[in-house]
């Protein structure tokens with residue numbers, strides 16, 4: 001139960017779209033940060049299944065499995081459902097209703113000039129995403145954040161334009177109907193980008209990820225097949241670790257030794273096979289326990305659903321009165337003050 005000191009903690013909200021499995025690149029970038037924040041903030045973290053539909057509405061056959069997988073991944077990575085309110089976005093339909101209300105006052109021009117919108121329309125040209133839902137993505141995201149009157153949103157650089165739109169929407173609401181929503185600030189997470197097995201940024205769209213769903217043997221295989229410095233043919237050739245993705249993995253998962261490894265590589269005193277073996281072992285130290293925990297969680301589906309359900313109930317208890325305030329401010333229906341004859 002939340003005590004008083006709990007109430008004083010600033011509120012943060014974040015969501016993850018269940019469009020792919022969580023991988024060690026997500027862990028290095030965002031997820032480990034989320035986990036650290038739960039000590040000093042009241043955290044609302046959700047699996048953004050409505051948001052997944054904005055781009056992946058045509059084929060939803062994997063949506064439920066991915067949703068549970070992502071939930072298990074987060075818990076296995078250390079997100080503690082006792083400390084963090086962890087839930088499924090669609091189980092708190094207040095997000096959707098607030099999004100509808102906000103859509104009434106959001107000019108289409110704001111949505112169209114959003115750089116992420118323009119980029120994604122180009123990038124995902126194979127999917128028909130010039131839909132109303134996708135255009136309105138920032139409206140839903142604003143609702144996600146404002147429904148908890150969040151103080152901060154932990155985001156990577158790529159999400160900043162979206163967050164700025166959330167603030168603009170909040171400002172416009174407050175201007176039209178009276179002050180209700182604080183403007184959410186950003187908690188910029190140091191975005192450490194981990195290269196994938198092919199040397200490009202680790203990303204589910206490049207099929208180069210090491211996912212927590214991968215069994216340990218596969219992780220080892222993936223590390224052993226990673227691209228390295230192409231100039232190194234013989235083990236005595238001097239290497240360039242800064243362009244090698246194995247070296248980047250060492251930096252993330254083998255902090256104590258990575259400088260030494262860089263030195264040995266430059267001096268031609270370590271072979272790539274050996275270097276990768278060490279790397280695979282260090283990655284496994286982080287990966288294996290998380291993999292085992294997520295497997296255990298997924299084996300008891302009803303328990304996992306119960307955890308999410310508990311989170312949704314806590315989230316709704318906060319979201320419902322805020323939605324009532326928003327409806328009341330807009331003079332929608334006869335709830336809140338009106339109903340009480342005030």
Ligand code: TRP
Nearest residue numbers: 013014015016017048051141144
């Ligand atoms: N837009 C985020 C992403 O693509 C996901 C998201 C949805 C989100 N709603 C949010 C993030 C609210 C922070 C707060 O990763």
Ligand code: SF4
Nearest residue numbers: 229244246265272275
């Ligand atoms: Fe990369 Fe290691 Fe080979 Fe150097 S020795 S190129 S760091 S794999």
